[in-house]
Amino acid sequence: MVKKGKMADFNRALLGLKLEVFDRSGLVLIEEESLRMLAAWPLVTTWTAEFETDLPEPWNMVGWDHTEWARLAHLPLEAVLSKWRGLIDAGLIYPDNTLNPTVEKYLIERADDISPKTKEKETKPKSRRGQEINA
Numbered sequence: 127m128v129k130k131g132k133m134a135d136f137n138r139a140l141l142g143l144k145l146e147v148f149d150r151s152g153l154v155l156i157e158e159e160s161l162r163m164l165a166a167w168p169l170v171t172t173w174t175a176e177f178e179t180d181l182p183e184p185w186n187m188v189g190w191d192h193t194e195w196a197r198l199a200h201l202p203l204e205a206v207l208s209k210w211r212g213l214i215d216a217g218l219i220y221p222d223n224t225l226n227p228t229v230e231k232y233l234i235e236r237a238d239d240i241s242p243k244t245k246e247k248e249t250k251p252k253s254r255r256g257q258e259i260n261a
Contacts, residue, residue, distance in 0.1 A: 132187065136174065139184035140222055148217055150228045159205050160213065165233055166198035167219045185214060188221040 156164070172190045179186045196206040213219050218229045225233070 162199040
């Protein structure tokens, strides 16, 4: 468990991480597996603790289950294991289970692009009696 002072360190480091300038040009390089991982990240169970790791603060204060992430992203575990560090290093995800705002907007736009479009039914004006008026 993270002590009170360490939680303040986590929050300070998280804020610093989120304030870093993000280069969105890398978004064009995101392929399907990474998109699935990004979409699943907010759903992954994370917990705070102190870890011995080479990850920078505040990532060294957060743990998660790669197997759960793979299941949520509908990917093989090997795919998640080979890509998770790149998502962190590129600043695409944050240790509080949020996404970089630019990435989040990109995911929403991609989802809109692949979602089936519904045709809006064209309605014609009707008279008081309910008959269509040809304009």
